Amino acid sequence: MLIELRVNGELRSADVPPETTLLKMLREHLDLPGTKLGCDVGDCGTCTVIVDGVSVNSCLLLAGRAKGSEVTTIEGLANSNTLHPLQQKFEEYGALQCGFCGPGMLMSAKNLLDNNPTPTVYEVRDALAGNLCRCTGYTKIIEAVVDVSRDMKAESDA
């Protein structure tokens, strides 16, 4: 079936079998392998992307369901010159070790800050509960996200 959608602002399409998940379509048909395949059952969150303004597990969403949607993937965060503030802080804090959870962590964090620019630490933890990391113990990831929101607040207050 022909699926047309907008990915990171660009109109994309692919002819995929109906059982194709959005994750598979992104990685194998649209040449966007930044979104990772982890558990493939909706537990680990490394496949997280933003579809029409909400974060979802792309491994659980059939491409047919995403038809006509606006999708943002990890490839949509940085441009060729500048990292996204979340990416900068993740680097600064050493928030990633192996990095496999990174694309999902960053998309969940972006989705949080898009909807709630000044989250409490509890809200950050809650927002990242669907993203598993086996390396870091989460502390630096949470600190990085809190620091980005602090910077955003300082900027908006200035």
Add this chain to the structure above:
Amino acid sequence: MKSLDYIAPNSAEAAVALLSENGESACPLAGGTDLVVDLKHAPGDIELLVDVSRIDEFRGIEETEDGLRIGSMVTYGEIMSNPICLEKTPAIVDASHTIGAVQTRNLGTIGGNLVTCVPSADSAPALMVLDAEVTVAGLDGKRRMPIEDFFVGPRKTSLEPYELLVDIWIPKKNLGKPSDFYKFGLRKGQALALVNAAAAIDIKKGKIIDPRIALGAVAPTPIRALKAEALLANEKPTPELIVEASEIAVTECKPIDDFRASLKYRQQLVRTLTRRVLTRSVEIASNR
């Protein structure tokens, strides 16, 4: 994943027709948080997915003269950010918040939670204490029933073949009724309930009116604690009475004994959670 056909009809009639024409090989697809996993690992005879998530009459949350209508394909995420639900049915919002994680809550639907019909379904107790009703549509049109009649057993509802859950109704008189929900799992995030509980009560002239207690993961289906409710009705809401009601609630449950928690542990959870949700509901009712 095995090869499948996919179709997204735009009306309940069209969806029911597709299901009846294709029999066992067709399956309705809602949020997909359970079904897509099953399709990857144990697809069975399913050959056609009938995506019901885009049917207009299955969507939306609105307040009408009858009460609050929640479309079956409303996601937990939508419930959690809906101003009417936040103001008038906070127990349903709280229950939604305990399900899965952000990403699964943005896919999973309240109708899917009910149709899957596991004993631990978190939305069930919150809906039951508000006397929710459900509308279902099938080959013979629509019918409506109390939500308790919808649950038959583990993974078994009273849906007839080819019937679909359309929406959920909370009667107007229960919008804003003091209520509370509490879930206990082995973790805060992405855990199944060992026990979940909800309560709703009104207080008039210092006495409890229309008490409701519902418990999940303690019997083959979510249940009401009717004897405990009867003890509370028309009495003064004292801490001693709430303790006594919680004790009775334990006797109304038949929890399982397994590797997640022993029978005794689950019984203790019923005692504690019932006390908490009742106490909180009384506090809310007393403070207004």
